[in-house]
Amino acid sequence: MAENKGGQAIHVLNGPNLNLLGEREPEIYGTATLADVEALCREAAEGAGIGLTFSQTNSEAELIGQIQAARKSAGIVINPAGCSYSVPVLDALKACTAPVVEVHISNIHARAESWRAETLTTSAAVGVISGLGVEGYRYAVRFLCDRNS
Structure with a gap:
């Protein structure tokens, strides 16, 4: 794994059900798999000479542990999925000194269920990307x- 000048990697963390990308509701989430997502993330990081770790869990507790392990890293990209509404996940993100970017594959603000736009975790992020698919x-x-170069 290539690492940046500080020897830290970017952590890409994925929450519940994202292991089913490509199968689950392709009309909303598309046909790309989580392996496809990992490949495009690695390509982007390697092109910049920065290391990358990539993980997915269906467990809120495990996601919190992953956030805590990455809290002082070069950065965290997180798709918390159903854990977007979790106070413990929010608290773990707020304990990070690493910059956090929250990603949602679908446009959570345009979804039929209005509650999807009311994520708690967004308040801990320096930025949010929503609705651009796996890109x-x-x-x-x-x-x-770019922040680490």
């Missing part, structure tokens, strides 16, 4: 790479 991950990684 949003690439943009988030590039943003953090």
Whole structure:
């Protein structure tokens, strides 16, 4: 894994059900798989000479542990998915000194369920990318790479 000057990597963290990308509601989330997302993130980070770790969990507790482990890293890209409404996940993100970029594949503000736009975790992020499909991950990684160059 390539690392930046400070020896830190960008962490891409994915919450519940994202392991089903490409299968689950493709009319909303598209047909790209989580492996496709990982490949585009690695390409973006490697092009900038920065290391990248990539993970997915269906467990809120495990996601909190991953956030805590990454809290002093070069940056965190997080798609908290259903954990976007979790106070413990928000508190873990607020404990980070690493910049956090929140990503949502769908446009959560245009979804039929209005509650989807009321994420708690957004308040801990330096920026949010929503509705650009899996390309949003690439943009988030590039943003953090630029911050670390």
